[in-house]
Amino acid sequence: MDQIGIIGLGYVGLPLATAFADAGHPVVGYDIKRQKIERLRAKPPMVTGVGPADRAEGVPEFTSNPERLRDCDVIITAVPTPLTETSEPDLSNVRSAGRTIGEQLRPGTTVVLESTVYPGATREEFVPEIERASGLSLGDDFAVGYSPERLVPGEERSLRNSVKPVSGHTDAVRSELMDLYESVVDELYPAPSIESAEAAKCLENAQRDLNIALINEFAMACNGVDSLDYEDVLSVADSKWNFVRYSPGLVEGHCIPIDPYFLIERLERLGRSASLMREARAVNESVVDFIVGLVEDALSERDEHIDGTDENRLLACGLAYKPNAEDLRSEAKRRLFDELRDRGLEPIGYDPHVDAADATAAFDLPMWSSLDEGDAVGVLMLTDHDEFPPFSFDDVAAAYSGRPIVVDTTRVFDERSTPGVIYRRF
Numbered sequence: 001m002d003q004i005g006i007i008g009l010g011y012v013g014l015p016l017a018t019a020f021a022d023a024g025h026p027v028v029g030y031d032i033k034r035q036k037i038e039r040l041r042a043k044p045p046m047v048t049g050v051g052p053a054d055r056a057e058g059v060p061e062f063t064s065n066p067e068r069l070r071d072c073d074v075i076i077t078a079v080p081t082p083l084t085e086t087s088e089p090d091l092s093n094v095r096s097a098g099r100t101i102g103e104q105l106r107p108g109t110t111v112v113l114e115s116t117v118y119p120g121a122t123r124e125e126f127v128p129e130i131e132r133a134s135g136l137s138l139g140d141d142f143a144v145g146y147s148p149e150r151l152v153p154g155e156e157r158s159l160r161n162s163v164k165p166v167s168g169h170t171d172a173v174r175s176e177l178m179d180l181y182e183s184v185v186d187e188l189y190p191a192p193s194i195e196s197a198e199a200a201k202c203l204e205n206a207q208r209d210l211n212i213a214l215i216n217e218f219a220m221a222c223n224g225v226d227s228l229d230y231e232d233v234l235s236v237a238d239s240k241w242n243f244v245r246y247s248p249g250l251v252e253g254h255c256i257p258i259d260p261y262f263l264i265e266r267l268e269r270l271g272r273s274a275s276l277m278r279e280a281r282a283v284n285e286s287v288v289d290f291i292v293g294l295v296e297d298a299l300s301e302r303d304e305h306i307d308g309t310d311e312n313r314l315l316a317c318g319l320a321y322k323p324n325a326e327d328l329r330s331e332a333k334r335r336l337f338d339e340l341r342d343r344g345l346e347p348i349g350y351d352p353h354v355d356a357a358d359a360t361a362a363f364d365l366p367m368w369s370s371l372d373e374g375d376a377v378g379v380l381m382l383t384d385h386d387e388f389p390p391f392s393f394d395d396v397a398a399a400y401s402g403r404p405i406v407v408d409t410t411r412v413f414d415e416r417s418t419p420g421v422i423y424r425r426f
């Protein structure tokens with residue numbers, strides 16, 4: 001059994017480490033965050049949902065000592081690939097992981113990148129760092145592969161049951177990697193090249209972004225046009241066999257709002273157009289301003305001065321980036337709350353799905369566990385969890401002074417009768 005090293009023990013790396021350990025491989029899980037390593041050592045993650053239930057679960061060795069990677073036959077890298085302030089790919093973690101690998105690399109090792117990157121990045125950014133730090137050469141001394149991750153944390157799309165593309169710098173390397181990944185994934189797709197696998201990952205998410213952008217553009221355009229309700233239109237269009245249904249809303253999370261920029265950057269650097277992908281991002285990012293506009297419109301009907309006092313609290317319901325999730329990664333919500341604060345409002349969080357301390361840290365806002373921990377101007381419904389709405393218009397009217405506003409961005413309320421509240425919906 002090959003010894004596997006995993007670099008980066010986050011949403012992607014940790015399930016991989018436990019899956020390979022489940023499958024019987026000796027696994028070294030390495031992360032630069034010492035606290036994370038201590039946590040993992042104290043309470044190893046036993047539930048992977050990946051290995052067959054009847055197989056004895058193995059536990060990876062968790063370490064922040066890079067020298068433990070030296071004996072690994074295959075080293076898989078799953079470090080974050082965020083954007084810079086100006087929405088350009090930030091591959092600094094990939095380069096630094098490459099250096100760590102290079103410093104420990106033995107000839108004969110195969111190195112795999114799983115982080116989402118633009119096409120060309122594995123060969124142009126990752127491999128050179130490994131070669132520089134090791135003095136070894138790709139092909140002669142070590143092999144490289146790229147395999148994008150498609151798992152969605154907390155959903156039925158686990159590592160095992162999502163089709164996983166695998167590529168290598170030669171066909172033989174790809175075959176060797178497919179034999180390895182077969183132990184933890186049911187279905188693999190042999191990608192013709194490293195670059196095709198890198199690009200496919202970005203394109204998949206750029207396509208989703210574009211599809212949602214079309215519906216967002218249309219739904220925002222329908223706002224205030226009495227004869228045109230986007231939901232009615234979607235229900236009619238959906239009766240056609242090849243219409244694909246999406247819902248308008250904030251596009252959040254760690255993949256869909258970010259990955260298109262990887263492809264945009266590479267295409268534009270090649271002097272090619274990526275205007276549609278750029279436009280889709282711009283439309284989806286503009287939903288923040290649209291929601292702020294709905295809040296302002298509702299408040300203007302309330303006709304009260306916004307002066308930044310306690311009465312200007314607004315209860316933001318649903319902080320997770322998508323329904324029924326507990327994941328708080330949302331640049332859009334961070335921007336939305338900043339915009340609301342700029343207008344003298346004080347957003348307060350409410351979300352039974354998320355850890356309150358994590359939410360406070362993520363968005364710099366206090367959390368309430370019920371509607372009526374204090375007075376507020378109203379509620380802003382953001383993420384459509386199954387149990388939402390957790391309160392009725394009557395509850396909101398009773399909880400707050402004056403006529404409170406209800407701004408419903410996911411249409412969780414039935415708008416036919418809105419006694420006691422000022423109602424606006426996306």
Ligand SMILES: NC(=O)c1ccc[n+]([C@@H]2O[C@H](COP(=O)([O-])OP(=O)(O)OC[C@H]3O[C@@H](n4cnc5c(N)ncnc54)[C@H](O)[C@@H]3O)[C@@H](O)[C@H]2O)c1
Nearest residue numbers: 008009010011012031032078079080081093097115116149
């Ligand atoms: N989260 C997902 O569902 C998902 C899905 C598909 C693809 N991806 C991609 O996978 C990659 C990893 O994402 P994630 O969500 O697992 O990230 P994450 O932030 O959850 O975890 C990454 C881990 O890497 C560690 N790390 C950073 N730099 C390091 C280094 N130089 N050496 C060792 N450890 C280092 C961090 O401490 C962290 O623990 C990203 O490129 C992401 O776009 C993520």
Ligand SMILES: CC(=O)N[C@@H]1[C@@H](OP(=O)(O)OP(=O)(O)OC[C@H]2O[C@@H](n3ccc(=O)[nH]c3=O)[C@H](O)[C@@H]2O)O[C@H](CO)[C@@H](O)[C@@H]1O
Nearest residue numbers: 150151152212246247248249250251252253255256321322
């Ligand atoms: C379809 C799928 O499996 N995708 C995955 C994706 O998972 P995800 O969880 O990040 O993506 P989504 O489910 O697309 O949600 C993103 C945001 O868009 C909002 N949204 C969605 C649909 C809609 O009709 N209207 C919307 O407004 C939604 O609320 C949320 O905020 O990431 C993984 C990591 O890369 C990928 O493997 C993979 O592609």
